[in-house]
Amino acid sequence: MNIDMHVHTSYGSSDSNLSLDELHNRSKIINIDAVCLTEHGGPWSEQSINQAQQRMDNLKLLNAMEIETEVGHITAFGFTQYISGMRNPESLRQIADKEDAFIVLAHPFRNFTQKPPYNNNNLLFKDYKIKPETIEDIAKHPIFELVDAIEVLNGGTVLRENLWAWDIAEYLGKPMIGGSDAHSFNGVGRYMTVFEDEIVSVESLLYSLRNGSYYPAQLDDNNKVIPFRR
Numbered sequence: 001m002n003i004d005m006h007v008h009t010s011y012g013s014s015d016s017n018l019s020l021d022e023l024h025n026r027s028k029i030i031n032i033d034a035v036c037l038t039e040h041g042g043p044w045s046e047q048s049i050n051q052a053q054q055r056m057d058n059l060k061l062l063n064a065m066e067i068e069t070e071v072g073h074i075t076a077f078g079f080t081q082y083i084s085g086m087r088n089p090e091s092l093r094q095i096a097d098k099e100d101a102f103i104v105l106a107h108p109f110r111n112f113t114q115k116p117p118y119n120n121n122n123l124l125f126k127d128y129k130i131k132p133e134t135i136e137d138i139a140k141h142p143i144f145e146l147v148d149a150i151e152v153l154n155g156g157t158v159l160r161e162n163l164w165a166w167d168i169a170e171y172l173g174k175p176m177i178g179g180s181d182a183h184s185f186n187g188v189g190r191y192m193t194v195f196e197d198e199i200v201s202v203e204s205l206l207y208s209l210r211n212g213s214y215y216p217a218q219l220d221d222n223n224k225v226i227p228f229r230r
């Protein structure tokens, strides 16, 4: 099953231009089975997502959210609402355990390789006086212990910064996730995650994220889904 794990719609994210109808139309062009709605403002209400689902034909909508924490963005699966304390990564980990949610460090190296002053926009190392440069030193950042997986392919991040995420995930043995971070029609599906299992609900997504087999993938020039090769 091909799932875009990171999508923003104009319904739930004020910075997105992607309407639900556009998302629906795009899913007919590319071979995608489901999308995770990772809105900035929190998950959709159950009623809204059920209503939207009825208009979607074969595209499955999976409720999720993107959380802005003190050290960067985290996409979260299995929460039904924003809970106070989520900004702090340790506290987010505790809440996720309590709620049985799965949390993914999103685009950890965005702006990491830009020249100053733009690299100050990297959220992971913004408080570091000296930015670590080797895989071994970077991997010591406490956030990597706290998350369940790492988003290694993010459509809003340049390739070399995605590759840093890929290498860190490989080094730490963390599960790898791909998602487009689409905010518009053309972005949807640029990267995704291919699951061996059939996923019909957030519950089955959570099960497969923990127990199943999956890999990050991309769209080729003919909109065909192919595994990403480092």
Ligand SMILES: [Zn+2]
Binding pocket: 066, 073, 106, 107
């Ligand atoms: Zn983000």
Ligand SMILES: [Zn+2]
Binding pocket: 006, 008, 038, 066, 181
């Ligand atoms: Zn995002």
